[in-house]
Amino acid sequence: MTEAEKIGMRIKKLREDHRWTQEELAARLGYKSRSSINKIELGERNLTQSKIKAIADALGTTPAYIMGWTDPLDIADPEQLVEMIMTDPIMTKHVQILQRLTPDHRCQVYDLIDLLHRREHDASS
Numbered sequence: 001m002t003e004a005e006k007i008g009m010r011i012k013k014l015r016e017d018h019r020w021t022q023e024e025l026a027a028r029l030g031y032k033s034r035s036s037i038n039k040i041e042l043g044e045r046n047l048t049q050s051k052i053k054a055i056a057d058a059l060g061t062t063p064a065y066i067m068g069w070t071d072p073l074d075i076a077d078p079e080q081l082v083e084m085i086m087t088d089p090i091m092t093k094h095v096q097i098l099q100r101l102t103p104d105h106r107c108q109v110y111d112l113i114d115l116l117h118r119r120e121h122d123a124s125s
Contacts, residue, residue, distance in 0.1 A: 005043030006068055007052075012041040014059040018090060028058045060088035 015025050015037075022034035022041070029051075031037065039045040040055075047055070049063070056063045061084065064070040085091050098106055 002043055003068070004046060007047065007066060008041040008043040010066055010068065011037075011055060011059070014061060015041075018059065018088070025058065029054055057087070060084045060091065 015022070020028075022037040026032070026034050026037045029037075036045070040047065052063045052066050056066050059066075062070065062080070085095055098109060101109065
């Protein structure tokens, strides 16, 4: 698998995590049609640094994650983490829900997240 294909897979996964169509991501990035996003996701289009940054911003992640240099959980800068949460409507909604849960229920959610993360990590190893 080429690096462009790996980048495309990460972009596609993030787009699907947001439950966006290729058309929706294309519109957010200023493309006229979904075909550009399709080519990016298939690894058929080389991306400039500015386009990688724009895609990362739209998807609420970092260029380093898009490039495969970091795991999305490796965000050390608290401001960057807050920005990621605030620009992702799904994540924002779930953080608001977490705030309303009892501490015991929050712990159950955290345990479930940890379990799913371990399973995903184990499956990719």
